Amino acid sequence: MHSVVIDHLTHFNVAQILESGQVFTFDKVTDCSYILNVKQKLIKLTQQPQSSSVMLYNTTISELDEIWERYFDMKTDYHHIAHTLSEKDPYMAEAVAFGKGIRILRQDPWEMLISFILSQNKAIPHIKQCIYNLSEKYGTPIESISNEEKQYYTFPTPEQLSQATEEELRACKIGFRAPYIRDACRKVMNEEVNLNDLMILSTEEARQKLMTIKGVGPKIADCILLFAYSRSSVFPTDVWIKRIIEGFYFKGKDMKVEQIQKFAKEYYGNLAGYAQQYLFYYGRYHTLFKKSERTRKID
DNA sequence: GCACAGGGCCAAT
């Protein structure tokens, strides 16, 4: 099995990148080892704590150039981003320091569209399960990598997923989102929404276009724009982000989502999307950690 | 056992 080492990395932490809620098709093997199922490939990534080098198993140097360099956003200057955001205020500085190895992946638009339609009103483990169910039923099996008993499948293409009836989709436990997925398949297949064309539209035009699909509102459109189209000025505002922003900047006062979007746009400017990822990772981790702390005390 | 919330959105007020 071919493997590749990337050395001298800064602002690159595999665990942080994968656990920051932007991607769902991965599995944690150990604390420093993950299996990632994207781009029709199955790779394993290992990185020791604090290490500036990452091992990629089951890939090659040429794939590093052709696929992974772009996917992991290697060319972007995260030092500049982290530094600029840290200067904003101590809260932001703490969030950046906590997740300074985060990067925003350049993912596939179709995959982001379907994944984030599924995400609404679900917890992250549940989203991952639903995506696995759909891939198992409509995707293509991928050759496993050594010592892995779990079978992986590619994310279903529009052609593959279009074969599914609403009833079959509901059998994948996606519930009321089934007709939304059907509508996304239909609009992408008949090119009412051409995902490639969105690349050259303005962010606002692309956002409006995405929202013509049933089940795609402002939050999900922003996730697609940030994670598939690298539109760093958007600020996907979900329940976690809302609570964090209220806590940091509005003394815990209840705000409207629109007010938070307006604040973020003005305050973070073109780095809003990066700010969102640092804040999400920080906020979610600390909430989950506090929960397990409470449980431990009761036990 | 059951109430509640989870990377929201739609449709009806």
Added chain:
DNA sequence: ATTGGCCCTGTG
């Protein structure tokens, strides 16, 4: 502009 309902699952 506001609000109830929604498939399903994990958690307390």
